[in-house]
Amino acid sequence: MVPWDYFLDSTVSSWISIDEAAFLESTGLPTTAGVLAVMQVDCRATGLRKMVAIQLPGGDVPALLQVHLGPHQCAQQIEVTHAILLDRTSQEDAVDLVAFRRGSRLLTSMATHRFLLEGSASTFPTEAFDFGPAGLPPDAAWKLQFDPESLDEPYLGAVRLFINSSHPSAPELLSGRPSLTQSVLFHSIVEHLLLIVAERFPAEAQSEYQADSVGEALEHLAKVYLGVPLTAAISLLVQDRAETICRLQAATSFLAANSR
Structure with missing residues (x-):
């Protein structure tokens, strides 16, 4: 098979x-x-x-x-x-x-x-391929594709993590084992997701979302890594992005070798 x-x-x-x-x-x-x-x-x-x-x-x-x-x-x-x-x-x-x-x-x-198809622990659906022939920067390590049209859109249909299979760090990124590289990748993804939602849907955040939707996934990330609901996380990112990202670094164990 x-x-x-x-x-x-x-x-x-x-x-x-x-x-x-x-x-x-x-x-x-x-x-x-x-x-x-x-x-x-x-x-x-x-x-x-x-x-x-x-x-x-x-x-x-x-x-x-x-x-x-x-x-x-x-x-x-x-x-x-x-x-x-x-x-x-x-x-x-x-x-x-x-x-x-x-x-x-x-x-x-x-x-x-x-x-x-992929087990029960796929937070960020991942694909690995050689970036060069695909027209992407051949020296880049990864690219996150996240382009939702609404917070009710199915989350797993809106997000894709692309790993450059020809990059020296690709085996480490794909292994899932805790490492310095994994910590950087994870923080980058969470930051990117929250910033996109804050920029595109500042007035659409609510207290409840459809199951398995973009809103539900980002609500979970906001509560786990910023300690607040998505509505409050969006407000924090709008009012003081630098400090909020700083807090996010600490919560995601950014640059910690034994994280993620």
Whole structure:
């Protein structure tokens, strides 16, 4: 199995089959014509939803459903569900207890299949590649991509940490082991996230946020490393950025060899 990462092109595949005679008897339909097999893939962390629908073959023949997931589209985990829908409207079938409207759900799988992509401790989704060929400064160690449109946007879909795989510090940065380099990286990320939010959304901070959103993630960082809610952290950064960053250095153990 190829290890999953954010650059990976992947495909979710599933076979669906039915007992045609039992299906027609239970639904009251005369034929499987106009009946679709549907697979839906959701990633709550990034807000992704993709669906595929194909004609359900008759004669008990299995049908293959496939959904392509491109790079950067998913994080944390995906959920896969299945259904069978009617794709036609027929007044001839409009009798008691027989579905006849297009879009009628004939069968929904009771199971939701969840696939864990990156474990449960991914605070900053990370990708490693050679910066030079990608048009980034070849001597830079990392780049943080953080461009949210709102505080309610899914956090894991809004943030990406890029590590320059050709940089001498790349192995240390990717190892996750406490080190001086890790402390600098971590402080840089937290500072960057808080400053971006303070500059873009000074009036949008609130006391509660949607689960797994940018607001919830930054609320947590503000409370842990500045000891105040995000609303207060934004005020501190606006009123006295230098002192607030100084406090953040102390809280994140900046330049401490045994931190992070």
